[in-house]
Amino acid sequence: MADSLEQNLCCSLCARIYCEPVTLDCAHNFCRACIEGLWSTTEGNVSCPICGQALPKRELNTNQLLATLVTSLGLLGRRPSPPLTGQTCPSHWGQPLLFCTKDLKLVCPSCMPQGLEGRHSLMPTEEGYAFCQEKLENSAAFLVKRMEEYRHAEISQSSRMSETLELGETLKENIQAQFLQMHQFLWEQEVTLSERLTKESQGLVQALGTNLKLVAKRNISADKLITEIRSLIETEDQSRLLMETKNLLQRCDLHREPVLQPPEVSVGEFNGPLQYMAWKRMISVVSPAPAPLTLDPDTASPCLMLSKDHTMVKRRTKLRQVPESGKRFTFCAAVLATEGFGSGRHYWEVDVETSASWIIGAVNDSVERSEDVPLTPSNGFWTVRLWNDKVHWCQDSLGASQLCTDTRPDRVGIFLDYERGQLSFYDARDMSHLCTFFEHFAEKLYPFAFPLSGLETAENELIRLFHLRL
The missing domain is CATH 3.30.40.10 (Zinc/RING finger domain, C3HC4 (zinc finger))
Incomplete structure (x- = not known):
């Protein structure tokens, strides 16, 4: 009361x-x-x-x-x-x-x-005192929690800093090792070509010296023969002239042989497109080099048609009759490569110049092929997609796509380092990086192609596995 x-x-x-x-x-x-x-x-x-x-x-x-x-x-x-x-x-x-x-x-x-x-909003000062105390207590509790987050962030950032420095050193060593191999190859090519040029030049100089001695000897012989001929011409001894003419003419005929010419330096070998020649030979030390993959017809959707050499694929306007196969894609018009990778470093390129829309990448051997599932990493699909002339990639289980580049590539390069869990995509024209997936791969990965062309343009839009020919 x-x-x-x-x-x-x-x-x-x-x-x-x-x-x-x-x-x-x-x-x-x-x-x-x-x-x-x-x-x-x-x-x-x-x-x-x-x-x-x-x-x-x-x-x-x-x-x-x-x-x-x-x-x-x-x-x-x-x-x-x-x-x-x-x-x-x-x-x-x-x-x-x-x-x-x-x-x-x-x-x-x-x-x-x-x-x-x-x-x-007005209250007595006693209540205001309690109100402010509560506000300050809440702020202090918030700051304590935030300080704990800062502490964890500090530890995490310090750890990340050390890991980044270590990773940077590892990547630097990898760069140096790979380019050292190329430098070594080019140095060996340079040394081999220089030694061959030196040997050929020395052989040529030696031949020229031999010819020079022979020419000098023949010159002395010709001069002596001229003197004898003029002496015989001027003699009044007819009998002598008639008897020695044949011998002098025979000796003169010996000088009708042409002067020996030494072989020419092989200019075409030593002054040709040396860099291009070395570049073509360098493929022997490039690792990984573009793999000459083929497509597996047993995995191709009935919506697809493969070329006779199994390097090209395009959409069909009508479904084709195909043998039943547990490896075949039926939920989407996709196909896998014949060869899969369960270890090592591999690289392949896919020519998409004539295709207006596509999905390419690599997938697990066990991916779902008969049901409609999102093409996400959580389902075993690591892919990039061209849509509206822009390349997108999906790196989460929700299927949200992110832009890789707004430039449309004519050919896409795909690099797999299985042990490091890295799958990277590049614009093969200039090898500019598009995106990289990092994953702990647990099974074999197969190159994957999914043409998205419409039926009206299906006959003209191809996806082709690129084969490097040097």
């Missing part, structure tokens, strides 16, 4: 038990200090803060009945809470009587908002 009585004896402005209660002409009651403080900032006519009735005169009539009741309440041990000491309102220099939960500040009667709606 005392609590109910106290609620009815509280000022609607300060939410405290009336202190010197006064009554307005509209019959609403307030503390004298509260209403005077509220009106002190208003010039001219004032109004009741509860009902809004205009009050031309600022007459405040003491409500003796309320004063008596408040006194009686005091006898029950429930006196009005004293105002805060040592605190003044910075705007009006009044003594704060209430706490505003909306603005989180103390307010004096002059600061109190007009109307009932604004006063819902």
